[in-house]
Amino acid sequence: MTLAPQHNYWGHTSPPGIPTVYSLTDSGSIRVLWALEELVGQNALESYNLKAFERSNTTKKAPEAMKEGFRLGKAPILTVSPAATPDEPPTPFVEGRLILQFLADHYAKGIWDSLSPEDQARNIFFQEFAGTTISTLTSLTLTMDMIPEATPWPFKPLVKLLFVPLLSVFKETLVEPFKLLEDTLSDEKPWFGGSRLGLADFCMIFPLDTCVARRYFDAGKYPNIIRWHKTVHELPAYQRAVKKMGGYNDSKI
Template identity: 30%
Template structure:
């Protein structure tokens, strides 16, 4: 951008909320472009800045466009976190742990979450006189597949929080920002019972009490992941 500030292209009710949170934590000057979903899809203007047309997108100060939350978060932290506050507090909270937890959120929890969301959407779109059948199919798949998978991953996440407030130590790190979205989505769509994972539940509440999270919610254009 001409002013040298990064620009975040942010869409309502999407994973870009975690990047808005991160930028607010970094307390850097930035530009914010707000976009709204159209029929639950990304608006066409997002393809003007990146061919995938998804959010978030970060346009760097020198005009490079970065897509994908994990990469955007890494760029922001490595570029602007001069004190290392959001890079883990050492020992086990290092880059290996950070990469592993980010990968877990995207490559393990993410696909199971998408399957569950597709089935929820299919049940919603099915004609009402056979909707019960699709709901039954979803219930069986959740019972036999997605439910046990979620339980495996969330028990692991719960264990990873033992003895520390955030996944990367005493302050949130990239893994915390990235994991926040699947946890938000799974809770909103009632894919999990967060009470079964008390450390994750406390971590989630702790994240949403942070002033930067609250500022991100205020500056964004909506963050409702409930399935309506």
């Protein structure tokens, strides 16, 4: 039996060189693109390479070409070779939160480090909360929302009749998690990472962008979340990331 090579492990003595990110339109790639643009904007990283792909118009899936970066072909993917030997086959890094941690460990030069032990614990918690609770509930709600949209016309009225009530149920499951997010943010701690932007904020942006774009919650009840979301959208690094992605939120995810 042939064993798969180890991924998401930097086993070189040389530091990593210029990374390449494989991005897909309307996807969680926004987390990594935003982080990379923050690194470049703050001179922590000189540059990065971008391979941007578009979803299929019919299936909405990623193209086979994305498997060049990693065998599963799921965005985002980050590949990097050692700085000392840039022609060496690159190591792939996958799963958004792990990619972000790799960027923080090897490129960020402390700019995302927490300012206190309390903030550090908060930052770690909300990274996990974003990737499990919020992302899972958002994905389930999105599925209930999109099935009727994708159903051919003769069957669409019946499918909507079945799925619209289910969509309401799944929206309701977001209420308590969103109350937690709302109560967490404040003037003193405006970021999910605490007093400053942290990895938790990068992790949180994709599910919250989806929820805002598709109106899965009553914005009037969550002013702190809306303020955080507006602040992120006004960041030059975020705006550059959206532009480089080539398509994001245009079709409400």
